[in-house]
Amino acid sequence: NAGVTQTPKFRILKIGQSMTLQCTQDMNHNYMYWYRQDPGMGLKLIYYSVGAGITDKGEVPNGYNVSRSTTEDFPLRLELAAPSQTSVYFCASSYSGLRQDGYTFGSGTRLTVV
Amino acid sequence: DQQVKQNSPSLSVQEGRISILNCDYTNSMFDYFLWYKKYPAEGPTFLISISSIKDKNEDGRFTVFLNKSAKHLSLHIVPSQPGDSAVYFCAASVSSGGSNYKLTFGKGTLLTVNP
Numbered sequence: 001n002a003g004v005t006q007t008p009k010f011r012i013l014k015i016g017q018s019m020t021l022q023c024t025q026d027m028n029h030n031y032m033y034w035y036r037q038d039p040g041m042g043l044k045l046i047y048y049s050v051g052a053g054i055t056d057k058g059e060v061p062n063g064y065n066v067s068r069s070t071t072e073d074f075p076l077r078l079e080l081a082a083p084s085q086t087s088v089y090f091c092a093s094s095y096s097g098l099r100q101d102g103y104t105f106g107s108g109t110r111l112t113v114v
Numbered sequence: 115d116q117q118v119k120q121n122s123p124s125l126s127v128q129e130g131r132i133s134i135l136n137c138d139y140t141n142s143m144f145d146y147f148l149w150y151k152k153y154p155a156e157g158p159t160f161l162i163s164i165s166s167i168k169d170k171n172e173d174g175r176f177t178v179f180l181n182k183s184a185k186h187l188s189l190h191i192v193p194s195q196p197g198d199s200a201v202y203f204c205a206a207s208v209s210s211g212g213s214n215y216k217l218t219f220g221k222g223t224l225l226t227v228n229p
Contacts, residue, residue: 031215042203042219090157094215102148103217105157
């Protein structure tokens with residue numbers, strides 16, 4: 001099983017550009033999440049989804065949008081990129097509710113906005 | 115407001131010795147706690163968890179202790195191995211309507227195990 005797959009792994013954006021970070025999971029997990037990790041900081045929740053067609057804001061949603069049209073995919077959209085969005089972005093998924101093994105994370109997308 | 119705190123940014127131990135990583139939390143509603151391990155350029159991977167109804171959970175070389183009255187948990191690694199060198203994140207969750215799924219993470223502690 002591939003688990004959680006994120007693309008791209010690296011990206012450099014210019015201020016004001018937009019992009020979509022892709023996330024796909026093949027574990028039939030209902031719950032999916034987007035986190036960002038800034039240097040020396042913990043992971044902060046951007047958006048999450050409890051199932052196809054259902055999304056909700058996390059702790060730091062400003063500047064981002066998400067959609068969940070299928071169980072497998074949970075893309076994160078950045079509109080009008082800003083330097084403050086320079087970060088490493090992690091997508092994760094989990095079974096309905098938290099089992100003892102928590103989330104499965106992707107390997108991350110390192111984004112730099114210049 | 116940081117609800118999950120890992121006050122030690124780094125820890126260095128000798129191979130074979132015990133590593134103790136600490137985590138404090140402020141939200142008394144947290145009832146499920148997890149530790150994740152992260153290598154550079156990889157996503158975090160699950161290590162061990164504990165429910166608030168327990169005070170200890172053990173899995174091989176890894177043991178997590180929970181002190182609810184002190185709102186403190188710790189991860190013990192015995193014996194420590196060079197391959198344990200990584201960033202360790204503490205995370206916590208609140209059960210809501212019987213389904214707990216959103217995790218709050220600490221900033222992480224970089225563990226270095228020296229041969």
